Amino acid sequence: xxxxxxxxxxxxxxxxxxxxxxxxxxxxxxxxxxxxxxxxxxxxxxxxxxxxxxxxxxxxxxxxxxxxxxxxxxxxxxxxxxxxxxxxxxxxxxxxxxxxxxxxxxxxxxxxxxxxxxxxxxxxxxxxxxxxxxxxxxxxxxxxxxxxxxxxxxxxxxxxxxxxxxxxxxxxxxxxxxxxxxxxxxxxxxxxxxxxxxxxxxxxxxxxxxxxxx
DNA sequence: CTACGGATTTTCT
DNA sequence: GAAAATCCGTAGT
Numbered sequence: 001x002x003x004x005x006x007x008x009x010x011x012x013x014x015x016x017x018x019x020x021x022x023x024x025x026x027x028x029x030x031x032x033x034x035x036x037x038x039x040x041x042x043x044x045x046x047x048x049x050x051x052x053x054x055x056x057x058x059x060x061x062x063x064x065x066x067x068x069x070x071x072x073x074x075x076x077x078x079x080x081x082x083x084x085x086x087x088x089x090x091x092x093x094x095x096x097x098x099x100x101x102x103x104x105x106x107x108x109x110x111x112x113x114x115x116x117x118x119x120x121x122x123x124x125x126x127x128x129x130x131x132x133x134x135x136x137x138x139x140x141x142x143x144x145x146x147x148x149x150x151x152x153x154x155x156x157x158x159x160x161x162x163x164x165x166x167x168x169x170x171x172x173x174x175x176x177x178x179x180x181x182x183x184x185x186x187x188x189x190x191x192x193x194x195x196x197x198x199x200x201x202x203x204x205x206x207x208x209x210x211x212x213x214x
Numbered sequence: 215c216t217a218c219g220g221a222t223t224t225t226c227t
Numbered sequence: 228g229a230a231a232a233t234c235c236g237t238a239g240t
Binding site for chain 1: 221222225
Binding site: 136185 | 231232233235
């Protein structure tokens, strides 16, 4: 089934953020199987990245997972209401991660509609349909990703990631299909706020925020 | 389509 | 005690 193996993740978060585009996140729970394609990511480069939770090697109970091995989930609670999912990158003691910012639903879209809006899929407005998974907090609601999955092994059998060949889909992402842009909502990060460390698949309708056309 | 303010509570200082 | 890797409803263009 082409689940990604540990060595896939053991690179820096900038490279991993790009490599994760087009891969599939799968969550199995309660007889449900939800899957979705990754279409937008952001790299957080650790000690020298003012936007990262691990800036200056800050190490707390919350971000402890970032200091562990690559290929595990870092799920944190934000703004009093939401969760964000990250993929831990790089080797032990190098605290880097990739924030998953948007997904395109593949399997279990009915369940996602229920998780997000407590409605049937065909009852959703056009806007709600796009809003299922087009943001880091939204996709966690849709995929039922919460605190309990923090520290989970992404090579395990609950929350895991598969390659482009998943379900015999073959849609490799080429360099030209990747857009890079400034990261979102990190105004506090000074010069790091301008680094182009956000990546998304060009023209994908689930991307949370498009850049202005040139 | 974009812009703004309010929601809500964990986490860190 | 303040800030936070966000979202939503409403109002305006």
